[in-house]
Amino acid sequence: MRLAPALTTDEPVDSEPRTRAGVNRDPYQRNCDEYGHSESRTTKLEERIGLLRMTTSMLVQEGLQLMALGMGAVFVFLSLLIVSMTITARLVRGIEQRRPTDSTSTPTQPPTALPDSHVIAAISIAVRRYRKTHQR
Numbered sequence: 001m002r003l004a005p006a007l008t009t010d011e012p013v014d015s016e017p018r019t020r021a022g023v024n025r026d027p028y029q030r031n032c033d034e035y036g037h038s039e040s041r042t043t044k045l046e047e048r049i050g051l052l053r054m055t056t057s058m059l060v061q062e063g064l065q066l067m068a069l070g071m072g073a074v075f076v077f078l079s080l081l082i083v084s085m086t087i088t089a090r091l092v093r094g095i096e097q098r099r100p101t102d103s104t105s106t107p108t109q110p111p112t113a114l115p116d117s118h119v120i121a122a123i124s125i126a127v128r129r130y131r132k133t134h135q136r
Helices: 027-035 041-052 056-098 117-133
Strands: none
Touching: none
């Protein structure tokens, strides 16, 4: 184990060799260099932070894009629904027109007989009683 020299400057103490610029190297960067990886840890971290940092205009833009996508999907769905309902209505109307009519059946005629006089008397008595009990 190697002891760190006395701190006489503001430089941090590190037991690892320094870079040419005299700045301590990141341990992850050393591993990347040893195993031949080209990206450093700081680059990946900066990319992640960059993805997380969204300005207000970027958020509004993404919100508008999502809104337009949703409204477009609803518009397409409703358009297809209207077209399918129109086609179905035309098909049903065509089937109804082609259906053969029953020529053997006779058309129904409304009854011509008048109600009996006892029925008319009972209705008129009921109307009089209703009007007596529900006067204003």
